[in-house]
Amino acid sequence: MPGTKTLIETEKVLEESEEKYLHLTRLMPVGIYCTNQEGVITFYNEKAEEIWGRSPQLNDYNETRFCGSLRLFNADGTVMAHDQSPMAQALRYKKSFRSEEMEIERPDGKKIWIVVNIDPVFDNNGELTGAVNIFQDITERKQGSEVATRLAAIVESSEDAIISKTLSGIITSWNKGAQRIFGYEDKEIIGKPINILIPATHQKEETTIIEKIKKGEKVDHFETMRVDKHGKQINISLTVSPIKNEKGEIIGASNISRDITQKVKTDKQLRIYNEKLKELNNYKDEFLTMASHELKTPLTVIKANLGLLQLKLNDDVSTEFVNRTMAQVNKLSDLISDLLDISKVQSGKLKLNFTSFDLKELLTETVQNIQQTSPTHKIIIETTHDNLPVVADAMRLEQVIINVVTNAIKYSPASDKVIIQATSQDDFVTISIKDFGIGIPKKALKKVFSRFFRVKETSSKFLGSGIGLYISYEIIKKHKGKMWVDSEENKGSTFYFTIPAFQ
Ligand code: ADP
Numbered sequence: 001m002p003g004t005k006t007l008i009e010t011e012k013v014l015e016e017s018e019e020k021y022l023h024l025t026r027l028m029p030v031g032i033y034c035t036n037q038e039g040v041i042t043f044y045n046e047k048a049e050e051i052w053g054r055s056p057q058l059n060d061y062n063e064t065r066f067c068g069s070l071r072l073f074n075a076d077g078t079v080m081a082h083d084q085s086p087m088a089q090a091l092r093y094k095k096s097f098r099s100e101e102m103e104i105e106r107p108d109g110k111k112i113w114i115v116v117n118i119d120p121v122f123d124n125n126g127e128l129t130g131a132v133n134i135f136q137d138i139t140e141r142k143q144g145s146e147v148a149t150r151l152a153a154i155v156e157s158s159e160d161a162i163i164s165k166t167l168s169g170i171i172t173s174w175n176k177g178a179q180r181i182f183g184y185e186d187k188e189i190i191g192k193p194i195n196i197l198i199p200a201t202h203q204k205e206e207t208t209i210i211e212k213i214k215k216g217e218k219v220d221h222f223e224t225m226r227v228d229k230h231g232k233q234i235n236i237s238l239t240v241s242p243i244k245n246e247k248g249e250i251i252g253a254s255n256i257s258r259d260i261t262q263k264v265k266t267d268k269q270l271r272i273y274n275e276k277l278k279e280l281n282n283y284k285d286e287f288l289t290m291a292s293h294e295l296k297t298p299l300t301v302i303k304a305n306l307g308l309l310q311l312k313l314n315d316d317v318s319t320e321f322v323n324r325t326m327a328q329v330n331k332l333s334d335l336i337s338d339l340l341d342i343s344k345v346q347s348g349k350l351k352l353n354f355t356s357f358d359l360k361e362l363l364t365e366t367v368q369n370i371q372q373t374s375p376t377h378k379i380i381i382e383t384t385h386d387n388l389p390v391v392a393d394a395m396r397l398e399q400v401i402i403n404v405v406t407n408a409i410k411y412s413p414a415s416d417k418v419i420i421q422a423t424s425q426d427d428f429v430t431i432s433i434k435d436f437g438i439g440i441p442k443k444a445l446k447k448v449f450s451r452f453f454r455v456k457e458t459s460s461k462f463l464g465s466g467i468g469l470y471i472s473y474e475i476i477k478k479h480k481g482k483m484w485v486d487s488e489e490n491k492g493s494t495f496y497f498t499i500p501a502f503q
Pocket of ligand 1: 408411435455459466
């Protein structure tokens, strides 16, 4: 009959279309495999082989059944038995699976994420004959989305407002931090212009920022003002960076705003306190100067009169009393001079009177004077130089020598000598004063030249005010010299100072 095909012809057509179908299946960019009703693999394509990383034997009952992967994993990362796999379930319960994601492992140890779509296959009588599984490698997408999820979580949990916008300033994303700082929820602000957040006085900023972004530049920690939903002004530190697409074109910007309202308030408060402190400090310095001057005048008169009295007296007891009084008046006078010096240093009024003289001579005379009043220690000067010519302030250097040498004696009560060495090298004269006394604890070494500093552990045993070394240090500094100390507890200290031989 015309138009009807013979059985042979029909079989041929069927064979040809099956071949075409198989050919197509082999070339498909997704993995495809079939099993019989017992899960034995009867067919798979090249892509399936590539994803599994192995080539299971076909129609082999000893092969892994239900799936060609070496190993399968449950969602919690534990190994899934092949007979628990979606393919096994599809055969067991005659059901389909759609877009089921799971992790598999290849023989080379590489783990791969796949998405599977499974259908059981039935014959014309509705009997189950097997199943077909079409699956895809989604590792890259999965990893990408994991990174994206992690980043999104960071953005969401940030205390800062993280906002993205287009180059025309339209808000495209809005995190929880932005909601907290500016008061708007994402759905009420996304799609609106960012200018909503900018006070009228700062509107021009946005144009400048966008100009920079278009040039690929970043705006870093720019301190400015923004306004929240209720019109409240907020101090923010703003960082804006360009956002680029895959081709590297700038398509928008990310705004990170940190609320610094509290910091600005605290800074302002600190500045006010600082000003107040400076003012109080000035009052204190002024008072110190005034008080020292006022004390100095009557003290000078007392000293002069005591001097006259010393000459007039001829009985030993009275002379002894006057001498003792004179010694105390001298101490008081020294203290007042030190206090006056402090205020001079503080106000930058410590002026030096430079002359040229022989420092060796000054050293020798000063030591002789100290030696007279301090017979307990032998003060030895060691130098190979006949003279040490310097241009310096002789009175101030004498003051430094007295301070350091009297300290050396005071802080070495169990010793009987102090050694002074004087050297001159490379236009610098160096004087060292070595004692064999109580020494200075390591932690205090850096502080001994600070104003009013005294070593706590020993301060109650020795009289002092913590002024001498501070002034000495400032005097040497003014000479463009250096002053430092080496010391070891219970062994002794060596104080050094250098001054340039010529100014
Ligand atoms: P003070 O009047 O207290 O001696 P200084 O400014 O001269 O003041 O010295 C500061 C502190 O440094 C002293 O109180 C003392 O603790 C320590 N000090 C100074 N010189 C010596 C020294 N030669 N040996 C041990 N400690 C010293």
